[in-house]
Amino acid sequence: MKKFLAQAYIWILLILLYAPLVFIAIFSFTESRVMGNWTGFSTKLYANLFTGNMQGSSSLISAVENTLLIALVSALVSMLLGTIAAIGIHNLHGRKKQAISFLNNIPMINPDVITGVSLFLLFVFLHISQGYVTVILAHISFGTPYVVLSVLPKLRQMNPNIYEAALDLGATPSQALWKVLVPQLRPGMVSGFILAFTMSLDDFAVTFFTRGTIGLDTLSTYIYTDARKGGLTPELRPLMTLIFLIILILLIVINVRQAKAKKQFS
């Protein structure tokens, strides 16, 4: 009985949480301009999305491309900067270490609006014209702390003597770095990268404040403008549906693999 109630509660919450997403998915299979108005089954919106045959298609497609490009570049830079920083922080002690950890936490606690406004003021103050570069810099600034926090635990778990041992056995410092240190840190670097990447994909507010007036759109800002104009572009429905599916599959694969790895380990 208790188990039944618990399961029922979980499933009711899930049904409520997913109702809007399912709703979008259902109405991605009909042609009507407004949602909630079923005009018969059709995959035309999907076809439009892939052939680019729709109203304002070029801007939607370029928004998707911008989103991916910005996320990829900023996550890669975050991964490099964050990993190097983590190695440095790991070797620091006392006050200095505390101070850097505190600074590292700020971008994670700051609400998007504050990060956005403060960076906007920075670029205005420095007279830097806003566009791709400023958006990517902004995304690096909130992505890197996640990389640092993912890599630090791996450094703590690592036996510090392994690196020295490699050097003693005749490895050059760069060999010791690439063949000993990096492989040990790789899981942390990868999860940091994934976090920075998804944070960037997800971001709306920071992009909004740092993209300038050159007409640069990511998917979020595109949707924002589109919705303010009244009525979403219908092709956004299949696009959102596909994004939901990809993320769901990715997360399930990652988690099932983790669970398997844990079982083998114990």
Next chain:
Amino acid sequence: MKRSHWSIPYVVFLTIFVVLPLVLILVYAFQDGSGHFTFSNITKFFSDSDALGTFAVSIEVAIENTLICILLGYPAAWILANKELNRSAVTIVLFIMPMWINALMRTLATAELFNVFGITLGKGTLLFGMVYDYLPFMIYPIYNVLNKMDKSYAEAAQDLGATPWEVFWKVTVPLSMPGVSSGILMVFMPTVSTFAISEFLTNNKIKLFGTIIQENINSSMWNYGAALALIMLIIIGITTLFSDERKEAEGGLV
């Protein structure tokens, strides 16, 4: 070169892109349009009934949202972390997944759903939509703490004669507080500061604090916008002080 020096590039980066921008908020907040020192931006806020009203509404909505998220989210996290009640790893993934999807997309989907059912957009739909958006952020940290909790405390309490009810309230709940405070931090602040979300969920009827900051910045009222941002920063500082132990539950989303 010493390996502790490897942190230098990041320290430089943080100084330019985190510390300096925050200092600039402070600088701009106390300047007038021509760069002279002034308190007028701050006093303007306290005499601007529109901004004050928005501020009060934001805090109210944020508190209500946080409370509803705790009430709905805590039992869910408890069930998910309980091995007897939930064996599937997939259920927790289903709860986390919305966190990975663009909040704007989810919000628009929710608003559309309200429209289809003919529900008028307003305060009720705003709260409902906010809970939709932020519930996962409450469930996940609580689940994390409960999942890692040493079960022997609960067993010891049971052996010593506590009823299941007492075990729950006197052992489990106090031990899970770091998760709750982390959840509060992840729900409360974003609710106060969100913009766009509240506009879509109420059809522009209700504005939250984030929206008026955005409106001022976008209409080139940088100094007043910065002053409003500064006020929000002060509130963040206060909220963070109340939840020191948040670190334990953070990280490891993947």
